[in-house]
Amino acid sequence: xxxxxxxxxxxxxxxxYGENEAVRGVSFDVAEGEIFALLGPNGSGKTTxxxxxxxxxxxxxxxxxxxxTSVRQQPAAVxxxxxxxxxxxxxxxxxxxxxxxxxxxxxxxLGGSALRRQxxxxxxxxxxxxKAKDYCETLSGGQRRRVELAQAMLHQPRMLVLDxxxxxxxxxxxxxxxxxxxxxxxxxxxxxxTTHLLEEAERACRIAIMHQGQVAAIDTPAALQASLGGDxxxxxxxxxxxxxxAIRKQWDCQPTVVDGAVRFEQPNGHEWVPRIVEAFGEQVQxxxxxxxxxxxxxxxxxxxxxxxxxxxxxxxx
Amino acid sequence: xxxxTIATRHVxxxxxxxxxxWRELIRFFRQRTRVFGALGQPIIFWLxxxxxxxxxxxxxxxxxxxxxxxxxxxxxxxxxxSVIEDRNEGFxxxxxxxxxxRWAMVLGKVLGGATIAWLQAMLFFLLGWLTIPEIRPPMLxxxxxxxxxxxxxxxxxxxxxxxxxxxxxxQGYHAMMSLLLFPMWLLSGAxxxxxxxxxxxxxxxxxxxxxxxxxxxxxxxxxxxxGEAWLPGLALSWGVTLxxxxxxxxxxxxxxxxxTKGDFK
Numbered sequence: 032x033x034x035x036x037x038x039x040x041x042x043x044x045x046x047x048y049g050e051n052e053a054v055r056g057v058s059f060d061v062a063e064g065e066i067f068a069l070l071g072p073n074g075s076g077k078t079t080x081x082x083x084x085x086x087x088x089x090x091x092x093x094x095x096x097x098x099x100t101s102v103r104q105q106p107a108a109v110x111x112x113x114x115x116x117x118x119x120x121x122x123x124x125x126x127x128x129x130x131x132x133x134x135x136x137x138x139x140x141l142g143g144s145a146l147r148r149q150x151x152x153x154x155x156x157x158x159x160x161x162k163a164k165d166y167c168e169t170l171s172g173g174q175r176r177r178v179e180l181a182q183a184m185l186h187q188p189r190m191l192v193l194d195x196x197x198x199x200x201x202x203x204x205x206x207x208x209x210x211x212x213x214x215x216x217x218x219x220x221x222x223x224x225t226t227h228l229l230e231e232a233e234r235a236c237r238i239a240i241m242h243q244g245q246v247a248a249i250d251t252p253a254a255l256q257a258s259l260g261g262d263x264x265x266x267x268x269x270x271x272x273x274x275x276x277a278i279r280k281q282w283d284c285q286p287t288v289v290d291g292a293v294r295f296e297q298p299n300g301h302e303w304v305p306r307i308v309e310a311f312g313e314q315v316q317x318x319x320x321x322x323x324x325x326x327x328x329x330x331x332x333x334x335x336x337x338x339x340x341x342x343x344x345x346x347x348x
Numbered sequence: 349x350x351x352x353t354i355a356t357r358h359v360x361x362x363x364x365x366x367x368x369x370w371r372e373l374i375r376f377f378r379q380r381t382r383v384f385g386a387l388g389q390p391i392i393f394w395l396x397x398x399x400x401x402x403x404x405x406x407x408x409x410x411x412x413x414x415x416x417x418x419x420x421x422x423x424x425x426x427x428x429x430s431v432i433e434d435r436n437e438g439f440x441x442x443x444x445x446x447x448x449x450r451w452a453m454v455l456g457k458v459l460g461g462a463t464i465a466w467l468q469a470m471l472f473f474l475l476g477w478l479t480i481p482e483i484r485p486p487m488l489x490x491x492x493x494x495x496x497x498x499x500x501x502x503x504x505x506x507x508x509x510x511x512x513x514x515x516x517x518x519q520g521y522h523a524m525m526s527l528l529l530f531p532m533w534l535l536s537g538a539x540x541x542x543x544x545x546x547x548x549x550x551x552x553x554x555x556x557x558x559x560x561x562x563x564x565x566x567x568x569x570x571x572x573x574x575g576e577a578w579l580p581g582l583a584l585s586w587g588v589t590l591x592x593x594x595x596x597x598x599x600x601x602x603x604x605x606x607x608t609k610g611d612f613k
Binding site for chain 2: 085086087107108110111113115117119120121122123124125126130133134135137138139140142182
């Protein structure tokens with residue numbers, strides 16, 4: 032898919048930690064003003080990709096460009112146009128909110144009264160103006176995340192990258208966060224974020240589904256769901272393999288067995304429920320009909336359930 | 349495809365170094381217990397050693413330069429523990445993805461820590477000046493001693509930075525402190541002189557801190573005799589201390605180019 036006004040371009044990027052190849056040939060472009068989600072469970076390579084885009088780790092193979100400038104050749108120029116929000120907070124809890132922003136601004140070449148004005152404007156926009164003189168350690172998790180955002184956007188970067196931005200936020204704070212993202216995107220800021228939350232990814236303009244270091248699918252949430260065609264049918268049964276085989280023979284469709292259940296997509300799913308119950312009523316313990324979710328898309332594209340593959344060592348995710 | 353090009357943002361490096369140093373100072377002086385701890389312990393040591401060694405004629409004035417070195421060393425160590433904290437708390441990654449070059453980050457943190465150490469040493473120096481009549485050197489020596497304290501502070505903070513960067517936990521750093529830094533202070537001629545030609549004296553000669561302590565001794569307590577004990581000359585003391593600072597800064601700057609797992613926290 033050709034993208035107009037490309038802000039971020041990723042071409043055949045690979046990355047390995049020792050023997051473990053965490054990113055295995057990823058390519059995609061992100062347009063100006065787009066909200067782009069990297070969706071995947073832990074260990075899918077999305078955090079490594081975040082580290083590469085944010086310039087925290089140097090590229091090993093492939094190329095990443097921001098507004099046509101290579102991360103490899105001009106990292107300092109790229110960094111000046113990049114706002115980064117990490118999963119673990121990078122603000123100094125022992126400093127006051129405004130002090131954190133002033134400190135951060137000087138690292139980006141801002142200074143003087145212009146910096147102070149800009150910092151106050153950022154705090155105001157994020158509803159933190161009255162917290163400017165508070166120590167960061169006294170703030171709630173949601174407020175700290177907003178300080179992080181104010182800090183990341185302080186130097187008015189063209190792109191904001193975030194690693195699991197809604198981790199630890201309550202639903203209200205999460206909504207506020209997305210409202211802020213939408214506002215930024217309308218101003219032309221490109222937003223790239225990682226998430227393992229399906230319902231969060233649905234709010235993005237486009238999603239890249241990551242699986243085992245590769246992009247399994249990339250499109251708008253609606254297009255991804257539509258790509259499965261019609262409805263999603265899920266059957267619980269004692270012997271899923273046998274039932275899947277029987278369904279395949281009888282109707283020439285392609286059911287799969289995922290996590291002990293038979294599932295397949297068909298248009299007019301409601302017609303299929305009685306059909307299956309009549310033919311295999313004995314074996315069916317439960318049957319569920321629904322519109323395809325992003326989880327269904329993930330299952331269809333990867334053959335795996337979208338589970339938290341708990342990895343103890345985040346470094347290798 | 350790409351319609352816009354990137355605007356290179358010019359980041360002046362000195363304000364960036366300044367702000368990193370400023371943060372170290374703010375963090376330190378806001379934690380009052382650290383301020384008192386860093387000054388209180390050396391004062392207690394000074395009283396105890398001076399009283400204890402009085403029988404062999406090594407009194408308050410003799411112990412003074414060594415205690416100054418101790419303040420510099422210990423404050424430098426405690427401020428560079430913040431390298432490990434910054435990393436574990438996530439603060440460091442924000443600095444690492446900013447346009448500031450890594451060597452500037454080292455310089456910012458080292459100068460911040462060194463300033464704290466130097467200020468603490470100055471306070472102690474003032475205390476000595478006010479209480480001990482033997483510690484009233486000529487003005488030129490006072491200025492030189494203050495400058496030497498600054499160079500020593502930079503050398504020791506850079507050493508602390510280097511060790512902290514290579515350590516993952518503050519427990520590991522404490523182990524390093526007991527095994528390396530504390531003996532380094534004991535073997536600097538700080539509170540007992542070296543016998544000539546003994547194993548201990550060779551260790552002392554190899555210890556760069558010995559020369560800092562000796563330099564302070566020349567400037568601040570020249571009259572304090574130590575019998576036949578070996579003491580490097582003033583020029584040698586300055587030369588080695590300056591070289592110590594430069595080598596440590598170079599090592600700290602080099603070590604940050606090594607990316608460790610700690611970068612990812």
